[in-house]
Amino acid sequence: MPSNTPLRIVHCFRSPVGGIFRHVRDLLQAQHALGHKVGIICDSTTGGAFEDELFEQIKPHLALGLHRIPMSRSISKRDITATWKTYKIIKELKPDIVHSHGAKGGVYGRIAGSLLRVSGVRVARIYCPHGGSIHFEAASVKGKLFFAVERWLSRKTDRFIFVSGYEKDGFIEKIVEPPCAVSLIYNGLSPEEYVPVSMERNPADFLYIGMMRDLKGPDVFLYALAKIRAMEGRENIIAEFVGDGPDEEKYLKQIAMTGLEDCVRVHSAMPARQAFAKAKVVVVPSRAESMPYIVLEAIAGHMPIVVTNVGGIPEIFTDETGTMCKPGDSDALAELMLKVLDDENKKATVDKRANKLAERFSVEVMAQNMETAYRKTLETI
Helix, strand or coil, X not given: CCCCCCCEEEEECCCCXXXXXXXXXXXXXXXXXXXXXXXXXXXXXXXXXXHHHHHHHHHHHCCCCEEEECCCCCCCCHHHHHHHHHHHHHHHHCCCEEEEEHHHHHHHHHHHHHXXXXXXXXXXXXXXXXXXXXXXXXXXXXXXXXXXXHHHHHCCCCEEEECCHHHHHHHHHHCCCCCCEEEECCCCECHHHHCCCCCCCCCEEEEEECCCCHHHCHHHHHHHHHHHHCCCCCCCCCEEEECCCCCHHXXXXXXHHCCCCCCEEEECCCCHHHHHCCEEEEEECCCCCCCCHHXXXXXXXXXXXXXXXXXXXXXXXXCCCCCEECCCCHHHHHHHHHHHHHCCCHHHHHHHHHHHHHCCCEHHHHHHHHHHHHHHHHHHC
């Protein structure tokens, strides 16, 4: 295939929320701009009004359409039906590339692509774990099961795309050395995201924005906030709590039980920069990450930020460790939150950090590197 021939690309993933959805949206818009025809297959049972609005925004870029089918979060008998439906959709779309994202999307997309290969269709099976299975412990029942599935599917993959060195090393250490080509391609941001956020009048002190699930640490954030509020002179600390997810009700109960109702303002999911404008400091208290967009977006928006030392986050900060703490430690998180909030040199710090980030994390570079990986893969199958 000539290097300038437009490609037919299908992105397959489960949940249209959070970082994976952001990653796919960025990619497909860049790929559409380059003349490729792109489509999406994802779950129809997750997401809400915010995600529906995002789908409306990207539909003009989806020449191969938006296809939503029920996909279960956990392993179940419904996966057989979902895999078959995915296969039929992909067969109809006749893609050159099936790009699967996340553990469940990786199952559906790679099995469908492999069935097409058996029937003589030339299609490249690309897989990006986005953390996914590597967050499980190898000794756990789920870990053993998921790792076994990943090892089996690795032989039905033409190229792995990792979004961080942590993800790549973790996959090799916990699961398997990929028996195919591997690319490391960082997530990227657009130029307009490297503009300082315009703050609302009377912003809160702290912001949590993310998925409402324990992996992202919203419970740790709330415990740290309660500790801060109990300190002398910190009784008026206010926080914004933004996001949707499977454990949301649990955190609302935690807010009530810890007496935080009068200082935590709860919101459904919203655009990141809209949420950033509501608070002075962004807090990312994750227990596990791969290459979190929310950290990149906050830095690009010149926001002061507190993060945990997990996953690919140290690859973002490189030689800077002063804004990272141990995951799951609410005492350490509370201490660091106050340190950053009280820092008189915040502006100089965030400006320098944003400029440094812009040199390394670009959506244009991400899309170019991804296309190079696609075409190299097609040359080998």
